[in-house]
Amino acid sequence: MRDLWDNLPLWLQDAASVLALLAPLLVLALWLLRGFAPWPLVRALLARFRWTNALFVGLIAVSVAMGIGLLAQERGLRAASARAADKFALVVAAPGSEMTLLLATVFLQPSDVALLDGETFGRIAGTENVEIAAPLAFGDSYHGAPVVGTVAGFVSYLAEGRIEGRIWEDHDEAVVGASVALEIGAVFSPAHGHGAGAEDDAHDHSRLRVVGRMAPTGTPWDRAVLIPVEAVWEVHGLANGHAPQDEEALGPPFDPAYFPGTPAVVVKASALWANYALRDSFTETGRSMAFFPATVLTQLYAVMGDVRQAMSLMAAVTQVLVAGAVLAGLLILSRLFRRQIAMLRALGAPRRFVLAVVWGQASALLAAGTVLGVILGFGAAAGLSQVLSARTDMQVRAVIGWDEIRLAAGFLSACSVLSLLPALAVLRGRISEGLRG
Amino acid sequence: MALPLSLRDLVVPGADGPLLQVPALDLTAGALLGIRGPSGAGKTTLLHAIAGLRERATGRVLWGETDLLALSAEARARFRACHMGMIFQDFLLFDELGAGANAALAAMFRPRPERAALRARATEVLDHLGLPATARPVASFSGGERQRVGIARALASDAPVLLADEPTAALHRAAAEALTGDLLRLVREGGRSLIAVSHDEALLARMDRVLTLEGGRITDDSRGVGG
Numbered sequence: 001m002r003d004l005w006d007n008l009p010l011w012l013q014d015a016a017s018v019l020a021l022l023a024p025l026l027v028l029a030l031w032l033l034r035g036f037a038p039w040p041l042v043r044a045l046l047a048r049f050r051w052t053n054a055l056f057v058g059l060i061a062v063s064v065a066m067g068i069g070l071l072a073q074e075r076g077l078r079a080a081s082a083r084a085a086d087k088f089a090l091v092v093a094a095p096g097s098e099m100t101l102l103l104a105t106v107f108l109q110p111s112d113v114a115l116l117d118g119e120t121f122g123r124i125a126g127t128e129n130v131e132i133a134a135p136l137a138f139g140d141s142y143h144g145a146p147v148v149g150t151v152a153g154f155v156s157y158l159a160e161g162r163i164e165g166r167i168w169e170d171h172d173e174a175v176v177g178a179s180v181a182l183e184i185g186a187v188f189s190p191a192h193g194h195g196a197g198a199e200d201d202a203h204d205h206s207r208l209r210v211v212g213r214m215a216p217t218g219t220p221w222d223r224a225v226l227i228p229v230e231a232v233w234e235v236h237g238l239a240n241g242h243a244p245q246d247e248e249a250l251g252p253p254f255d256p257a258y259f260p261g262t263p264a265v266v267v268k269a270s271a272l273w274a275n276y277a278l279r280d281s282f283t284e285t286g287r288s289m290a291f292f293p294a295t296v297l298t299q300l301y302a303v304m305g306d307v308r309q310a311m312s313l314m315a316a317v318t319q320v321l322v323a324g325a326v327l328a329g330l331l332i333l334s335r336l337f338r339r340q341i342a343m344l345r346a347l348g349a350p351r352r353f354v355l356a357v358v359w360g361q362a363s364a365l366l367a368a369g370t371v372l373g374v375i376l377g378f379g380a381a382a383g384l385s386q387v388l389s390a391r392t393d394m395q396v397r398a399v400i401g402w403d404e405i406r407l408a409a410g411f412l413s414a415c416s417v418l419s420l421l422p423a424l425a426v427l428r429g430r431i432s433e434g435l436r437g
Numbered sequence: 438m439a440l441p442l443s444l445r446d447l448v449v450p451g452a453d454g455p456l457l458q459v460p461a462l463d464l465t466a467g468a469l470l471g472i473r474g475p476s477g478a479g480k481t482t483l484l485h486a487i488a489g490l491r492e493r494a495t496g497r498v499l500w501g502e503t504d505l506l507a508l509s510a511e512a513r514a515r516f517r518a519c520h521m522g523m524i525f526q527d528f529l530l531f532d533e534l535g536a537g538a539n540a541a542l543a544a545m546f547r548p549r550p551e552r553a554a555l556r557a558r559a560t561e562v563l564d565h566l567g568l569p570a571t572a573r574p575v576a577s578f579s580g581g582e583r584q585r586v587g588i589a590r591a592l593a594s595d596a597p598v599l600l601a602d603e604p605t606a607a608l609h610r611a612a613a614e615a616l617t618g619d620l621l622r623l624v625r626e627g628g629r630s631l632i633a634v635s636h637d638e639a640l641l642a643r644m645d646r647v648l649t650l651e652g653g654r655i656t657d658d659s660r661g662v663g664g
Binding site: 035036037038040041043044047048339340343344345346347348349350351353430431432435436 | 481482485488490491492510511514515516517518519521523525529531532533534538542543544545546548549552590594602
């Protein structure tokens with residue numbers, strides 16, 4: 001049985017789980033509606049209190065949308081940050097905070113970190129199974145966009161080769177991220193530092209020309225200006241990583257004696273399995289540390305997960321409260337048509353028929369509210385995604401997935417079972433008294 | 438198909454003593470019985486007891502061979518569905534539905550094979566009463582038209598017995614007379630029994646037999662003009 005389930009395609013498992021959640025609703029509907037045709041009456045009751053009913057549907061929709069929006073948003077944010085870290089399998093840096101380096105490298109959040117020296121870099125670059133060892137040099141910016149020095153190989157790797165124009169071939173050329181407001185051919189001077197403290201004219205002597213633009217990656221690097229790491233060093237009056245007789249050279253190998261230092265090295269291994277061995281060999285007490293950004297993110301998610309659970313709980317409580325309020329409202333409404341209910345019984349309608357009518361009305365409201373809530377939740381998640389994308393420079397895409405569908409299905413199913421209660425309450429009245437009004 | 442009615446030792450208890458006491462009453466099948474009496478005399482209580490709607494009534498309410506009070510609430514509802522049509526003072530229609538849907542209301546809960554015949558009969562009776570079975574909501578109908586829809590609903594399931602509670606009280610004089618004529622014609626044509634609670638002397642005058650209720654007891658049992 002277990003094997004059979006595991007062998008089912010994923011979508012089938014998901015669909016089956018939704019169906020299982022809806023099962024109580026379906027069983028109840030089958031039992032109540034079998035042999036009856038109560039829909040004209042249900043429609044009549046819905047029409048009679050149309051504004052109240054519309055309000056109920058609205059309340060249910062908003063509560064469902066909140067729950068769904070939160071779930072979808074959180075997942076979208078998580079997926080986006082995982083995608084942002086995708087190209088940063090292994091980061092080597094001077095010993096310090098992994099979180100700070102994660103923010104500095106993957107998310108390009110400026111921070112002061114210690115530097116790795118040329119000897120260490122040389123050893124990293126020379127290790128077997130290291131395909132790319134990219135020094136990253138942060139600190140400068142252009143109109144708010146971080147200017148990052150690195151090597152051409154890493155730029156190609158980041159953009160997966162999709163570069164409009166070309167990669168740099170000289171020290172004064174630059175490649176920009178997809179959302180940087182610089183055209184190909186534009187000439188600019190990077191400012192020293194970031195944000196309000198940036199000194200716009202500190203590097204006026206250095207002029208760089210944009211020669212290429214990376215395709216969008218959906219990561220904070222879309223906002224970055226990438227230049228040869230040699231250019232960053234030169235702008236700051238440092239050696240440029242190469243011996244004086246070879247100072248026009250671009251990219252690796254670097255000469256350790258003329259290597260000014262780099263805050264972080266991103267390592268791409270030639271094979272996935274090599275990463276663990278590389279991490280171990282690059283972790284040297286007092287000299288360097290190596291870590292997987294994905295692992296640090298996972299720790300971050302664990303913390304965020306608690307927050308998510310708290311948010312989910314609040315959303316669930318809201319949903320329960322709204323559902324309870326709506327059921328109480330239906331109970332009160334049902335008092336208004338108790339004469340008609342008594343009349344139905346007097347005409348010989350079975351109890352099950354009366355249940356079917358009152359339950360049908362409640363379930364129609366719940367179903368309409370839930371479906372509307374899923375749509376609203378999708379819209380809200382999409383809207384929030386845009387805000388988050390703008391704030392984090394990550395492409396956050398919140399889509400309604402099976403988790404959200406399950407939440408909606410479970411809510412609908414549970415509430416429709418509960419809505420038997422007002423229906424049963426209606427039946428408790430005496431027919432004779434009901435007819436007298 | 439017509440059913441005779443026998444009441445024996447019927448007592449409907451109330452908070453302060455019995456609301457209704459009928460030691461014995463027999464009604465032949467196809468008879469038209471009027472019930473009159475001052476307000477609070479127990480007329481509607483008697484009508485409801487006869488229909489099996491008073492759950493705490495004791496004694497026997499025999500429709501043919503069936504003792505209604507010995508049945509469960511569901512079985513009584515089934516019996517009503519098959520054998521009784523009911524007409525109410527304020528019609529108790531579903532305002533949002535049309536004349537046809539209101540008249541064929543029972544089709545919503547009767548077994549599927551009976552539905553078509555029931556709808557056809559509802560349309561036929563409406564037609565007989567000069568009302569088209571339109572989808573126009575009955576909310577826009579006049580009182581007389583609404584009560585005709587009520588009559589069509591009571592007759593749609595071809596019940597041998599009709600119970601009416603003040604069927605003309607909500608109508609003005611002319612409408613009441615026209616409705617009485619239509620109702621009695623349909624009842625007599627179909628050989629049905631009619632038990633009608635009413636203050637309407639014109640209606641009562643055309644019944645076979647008229648009971649007078651006072652303080653929950655039958656104080657007079659007279660033959661009407663029709664008998």
